[in-house]
Amino acid sequence: MNLKQIAAEHAASFVEDGMKVGLGTGSTAYYAICRIGERVREGLNIQAVATSEASDKLAREWGIPIIPFDQIGRLDLTIDGADEVDPEFNLIKGGGGALLREKIVAANSDRLIIVADGSKAVQKLGKFPLPVEVVPFASEWTFQTLEKMGCQPRWRMDRQERYLTDNGNLIADCHLGTIEHAAELNVQLNMLPGVVDNGLFVDMANLVIIAKEDGTIDEL
Ligand code: 5RP
Numbered sequence: 199m200n201l202k203q204i205a206a207e208h209a210a211s212f213v214e215d216g217m218k219v220g221l222g223t224g225s226t227a228y229y230a231i232c233r234i235g236e237r238v239r240e241g242l243n244i245q246a247v248a249t250s251e252a253s254d255k256l257a258r259e260w261g262i263p264i265i266p267f268d269q270i271g272r273l274d275l276t277i278d279g280a281d282e283v284d285p286e287f288n289l290i291k292g293g294g295g296a297l298l299r300e301k302i303v304a305a306n307s308d309r310l311i312i313v314a315d316g317s318k319a320v321q322k323l324g325k326f327p328l329p330v331e332v333v334p335f336a337s338e339w340t341f342q343t344l345e346k347m348g349c350q351p352r353w354r355m356d357r358q359e360r361y362l363t364d365n366g367n368l369i370a371d372c373h374l375g376t377i378e379h380a381a382e383l384n385v386q387l388n389m390l391p392g393v394v395d396n397g398l399f400v401d402m403a404n405l406v407i408i409a410k411e412d413g414t415i416d417e418l
Pocket of ligand 1 (some may be wrong): 290
């Protein structure tokens with residue numbers, strides 16, 4: 199079993215009968231969805247909302263009942279991955295492009311469990327480029343504004359085309375270097391009119407499950 203799978207399957211054991219569950223996106227969340235799917239096949243009764251089209255498809259393949267976000271109400275628990283986690287549980291997310299739905303689902307959850315291998319635990323955020331979701335309208339203006347702010351943005355590409363999120367938006371990956379003040383930057387970025395959201399998750403995670411090289415788990 200790889201480390202992502204170990205962390206994700208441990209998190210899946212937090213899901214209980216009758217819960218409403220948010221399903222994350224990415225290669226770690228994948229294993230959580232598969233394990234939850236196995237448990238649904240064994241009789242676990244839950245309702246879920248997915249944070250991306252890919253996770254929606256995977257969950258449906260396992261027979262996990264998927265409910266539209268607007269109909270599900272408050273969620274008990276969301277399990278999701280992260281690109282970086284700092285000691286205060288601030289996160290960078292969005293490497294898989296699903297940051298907007300992930301943040302909406304996380305904000306509507308009583309508990310956000312982050313699953314990761316040890317490589318994601320950092321002292322300071324910022325080595326991983328911060329994804330910023332940008333509306334296509336006036337995208338060049340927004341990009342230039344990010345440049346002027348010193349964010350060093352680069353459009354995320356998918357082959358020769360600009361990458362499009364499930365929401366039809368673009369992603370500017372910002373090469374900021376060390377992020378000293380995540381909360382302030384989060385607000386500053388989201389105040390730009392062309393920015394839909396960014397990958398900083400501040401004060402959102404409740405539990406971080408890290409699988410270490412020796413196969414043991416840290417629950418932080
Ligand atoms: C997707 C995400 C992912 O959770 C993040 O990129 C981590 O992915 P992985 O588990 O594949 O390393 O935020 O938008």
